[in-house]
Structure formats: C-alpha cells, structure tokens
Amino acid sequence: MKANETQTATVKVLYFARLREALGKGEEEIVLPEGVDTVGALAGFLRSRGGAWAAELGVGKAVRVAVNQDMAAPETRISGGEEIAFFPPVTGG
Amino acid sequence: MKANETQTATVKVLYFARLREALGKGEEEIVLPEGVDTVGALAGFLRSRGGAWAAELGVGKAVRVAVNQDMAAPETRISGGEEIAFFPPVTGG
C-alpha cells in the first residue's frame, strides 16, 4: 500500500442521541487503521479505546450503524471517504 | 277484537331514496289490516297494491326495513303505533 493512499483513508464518524452523550462527542474524523475495512472492524477499533467506548459499543448493546446514510451491517465494507453513523434504535413518530 | 282497538292499529310508513321515487311517496299512514302483525306481512300487504309496489318490494329486491328506527327483519312483530321505514341498502360515507 502506498503512503499517500493510506493518508486518504479517513472516514467521518457521527454519534447520535444516547450514544453521543455517553461518548462525549457527536462527530470525529478517523484515519482507518490498517485492516479496518468493515463496519464491524471499525466498531472493534472504537471499542479498543476502552471506557465508555467499550461499554456503549460492546456486545449486547443495541447499536445501529449507517454508512453514507443507508442502514448498514457489521460486514458492510468501508474504504475511506464514507460518513458512518452510530446510533441507538430510533424512537421518532 | 274490539272495534276501537282495530281503529288504533295504524302505523307510519316511510320510504327513502330509490324506493321513495319509485313508489311516488315518502310517507303514509296505514291502518294495519287484520292479520298483518309482522314486517313481512306488511310488505306483503303493500305488494298486493300491484304495479311499482309489487315490483319494488318483490322477491329478489334488496330492501331494508327499520321499525322505530332500528333495523328489523321480516319476522319482526308490529302491532300499531310504530314508525316503519323501507329503504334500499345504504350508500353513505
């Protein structure tokens, strides 16, 4: 992998509602670590930060993910440039 | 049966919609003939007038009857003093 390609592999990550409050932020840019090429792997990377990240994104937590504003699954692939949002089950209406 | 009882055995009969138009009247008072003590018997008496009465109230015609503003059946009893309405299936709403 060439150096300049690695540099561009960033994603915009959004957090909403309970998650935004628990994680203490609503938005961040993340440079994808090597090997992080799915939504599930990104969640794993975020959990590795420990604390609230491990708790809120851990097993048994009802967390939804959208990639570029479409609902996504753990196996959904990401390669940089995406907008990725983590949020709780929705409660509108 | 005493004479004055026979005199009081009248009913008010109403006709609505298609029936009112076909029969040429919306309302009449009818002195119940002897033996006419059900809705079905009253319809039979009206049919005996012939013409539109026989046609509109005849077998196979979808006619509804209400006695005192409650839906009634051919066997519903009448004894005088009732308001009896004949009309086609309803089409409101």
Add this chain to the structure above:
Amino acid sequence: MPVRVQHEDFDVGAEIAKLREGNPAIGAVASFVGIVRDLNEGDAVATLTLEHYPGMTEKSLEEIVAQARQRWDIYDALVVHRVGTLKPLDQIVLVVVTSAHRGESFEACEFLMDYLKTRAPFWKKEVTPEGARWVDARASDDAAADRWS
C-alpha cells in the same frame, strides 16, 4: 356531541383541534375525510345528493360510536356527515378518533367508516351525463364491515 348530520361544510383542522383540546393524555389522532369524486364507475359526476333518515341516521351513528368506544381504548370520536347536494371536491364525511397510542385510533377510525358505510341510513344520488342515478351499495363495503364482526 360525537355525531352531527348537517348541510354545511366542516373544517377538518378545527374539528381535530376541538376534539383533542385540553387533553394531554392524547398521543394519537387518526382522521378520515371522504370527498366527492368527479368520476364514478366511468361516468363524470356533476353533482351528488345525499339523502338521510332524520332521527335514525343520528341514532345509528351514535350506536356505531358507542361500539367503537367499547371495542377500543380511545378517548373520543367524532363523526360529521353532510347531506344535501354536493359537487366534486366537496367534503362528505369526517371521522376523527383520539387515543393514547396510534393503533387504537387507526383501527377505531377505520371501523367507524366501515360501519357508517354499511349501516347508517344515507343514500347517494349522482347526476352524470347519462342522467341522475342512485348509487348502488358496494359488495366491497360489506366485506370491509364484515372484518369487524
């Protein structure tokens, strides 16, 4: 008064506002408006005249509302039905139901319309290029009403 039969038009927004006024337990309002269409069974409709059975109509609508209240956990229900001569785009009927949650108000509103269509003494006569004609009852309306029994 949960039931009104009238010649005048009605204001949907005002009726809904009045029905839920001052009751903060209401979380759901389902409503339905029936309207005169310019086409029925392939023919252009110029006017539609609604006849009813004064007294019995109000009574049957009140009974239908009472049934809805027994069957569903609702707060209030309103039925307004016009009579007289109407034209395409005119409003015919309004049904509004309030409840805590949406399922009850939706179901009760549909039930009220289905029962009203098949049990309340109203009759429609329409004027088309072919002349005036009484509208026939629809088997599909009977089927809709039968769902609830």
Add this chain to the structure above:
Amino acid sequence: MPVRVQHEDFDVGAEIAKLREGNPAIGAVASFVGIVRDLNEGDAVATLTLEHYPGMTEKSLEEIVAQARQRWDIYDALVVHRVGTLKPLDQIVLVVVTSAHRGESFEACEFLMDYLKTRAPFWKKEVTPEGARWVDARASDDAAADRWS
C-alpha cells in the same frame, strides 16, 4: 415535497387542503397526528426533545413514502415531523395520504407511521421529575412494522 423535518408547528387542516388541492379524483384522505403526552411509562413529562440525523432522516422518510406509493394505489402522501424541544399537547408528526378509495389511504397511512417509527432516525429525550432520559424503542413498534414485510 412529500417530506419535511422542521422546528415549526404545522397546520393539519391547511396541509390536508394543500395535498388534495385541485385533484377531483381524490375520494379519500386518511391522516394521523402524533402528539406529546403528559405521561409516559408512569412519569409526568415536562418536555420532549427530538433529535434527528440531518440528511439521512429526510432521505429515509422519502424512501418510506416511495415504498408506500409502490405498494398502494394512492395519489399523494405527506410526512411532516418536528424536531427540537416540545411540551405536552404539542404536535410531533403528521402523515396524510390521499387516494380514490378509503382502504388504500388508511393502509398507506398506517404503514408510513409504522415504518417511520422504526426506521427514520429520530430520537426522543424526555424530562420527567426523575430527570432527563432517552426514550427506549418499543417492541410493539417493531411488531407493528413487521406486519408489512
């Protein structure tokens, strides 16, 4: 625009009138209004704050409306959903559907509400005497949405 997310309140009567304006083929208008209740899960609600995901919310609502149009023979559909801080008696959401006959508009209206409740990115936070809390998703809403799949 069949879909709007806004802070401002909406006028149900005006929205219905606008949706059916000038279309004399419409015979049926089903609508639903969701309202802030003063009590939720046994606790008094002082305020309700609605958060959404700008962009995705509108997109998902438009997809839901497009699905309804594919599934039912309807003329038009409108979804208006408020965000920001509301209080009991305030209107939250409006769904209106127009069609020729009532069955289609009732079903599509219920479908839109069920899908909106379970798929559109909105989140509610309520303030009660116990403090502020995020409202939990309801299993009954998932069950309602599952009816349509």
